[in-house]
Amino acid sequence: MKIKISNKIQFLAYRLATSHNTFYFYTNFYSMLQFFRKLLRKKTGGKASFNIEETDPMKKFLIVGLGNIGSEYENTRHNIGFKILDFFAKKEELTFKTDKLGDLTTYKFKGRTFIFLKPSTYMNLSGKAVRYWMTKEKIPIENILIITDDLNLEFGTIRVKTKGSDGGHNGLKSVQALLNTTKYPRFRFGISAEFGKGRQVNYVLGEWTTEENDQLPERLEKSVELIKSFGTAGVSNTMNAFNGK
Template sequence: MKVIAGLGNPGRKYKDTRHNVGFAALDKLADDLGLSWKEGKKSLIAESRAGGEKIFLIKPMTYMNLSGEAIRPLMTFYDVEVENLMVVYDDLDLEPGSLRLRLKGGHGGHNGIKSIINQLGAKEFKRVRIGIGRPPEGDSVTSHVLGTFAPGDKKAVEETIHLSAEAAEAWFTKPFNEVMNHYNRKN
């Protein structure tokens, strides 16, 4: 089994914010696959199959900083190894329109990733990082991540969201290294 988690904050208020690009990527993937979301424990879940393997898409409804509290119960219930988890999320250190896939790593200051690492007790999960850029000098990080994209960045970010969904789907049947080599790109 594989689990693909998209990080974001629930509610209409946060829908188009920078912090919700992980949700947007999973919505795109679910739409491309014709899947519908169902309520799970602290999450929305969609299910698919590929190559004889069950695939779960999950959007934590716990708010970003507690994402691990929604992902861990699913992983535990289905006995999914941490290496079979992919997390799609926003990254301040990448420019809008940039996409980076990684095999594993630390939290890099991202509270959603920190929560997942703390809940799972491991860092060895796949990451799909969507660039949102840093705030201008003097602006707060919180205001930036909870704000919307500038009109000039919107098209590049939408393209990156589509590519993120494609990359996640490619991982259904291809080794992650191959997917990573194909989809890593800069703005």
């Protein structure tokens, strides 16, 4: 909701700024407060609110990178969701702050608001953080994007889907259970499946190889472009432009 500044309030602001008399200073200041109270009551149906400008829910996006908290997981394949958001934040000079159920930061781009979330619930309970922030920020389900690792894709392959199973991924399993649907956008980042029988856990919680580390920067740049496209061009155009590339 945007409030247009009237001639009256501009005049009062001028009187306030140029007043050298204490009595007139407080009189003008009180008049400004009274004016804003009346205006806010009119705009909010009788209830004053300090949220003068609201973001259109359809222009707000929740981008969730799945991962585990703790330095021991920082460079593991399973934490690619965190890594992509950290790379994005560093590139755009954003700072994550710890809040309820996760670390968050906000990015403004082409009239859109992107809320980046790294859940602090550990992977298997990621859905709690997703549901909480979706509800709190009033973000429609089609405007969330869950970033996760995928064993079924070759290393660095990226793929966006609007629905599907959890594919055996515990983070997605939690998200789908808490949202009570399999229809939500997800961004899968391929980590390959180069492990022997019974070694899957060690593999996904293992660190990138030297060769993979050398290729990661370009793949992370591509991931940043994908996220921006998701919010500005829409999921269908983003799928066409990025899937399998």
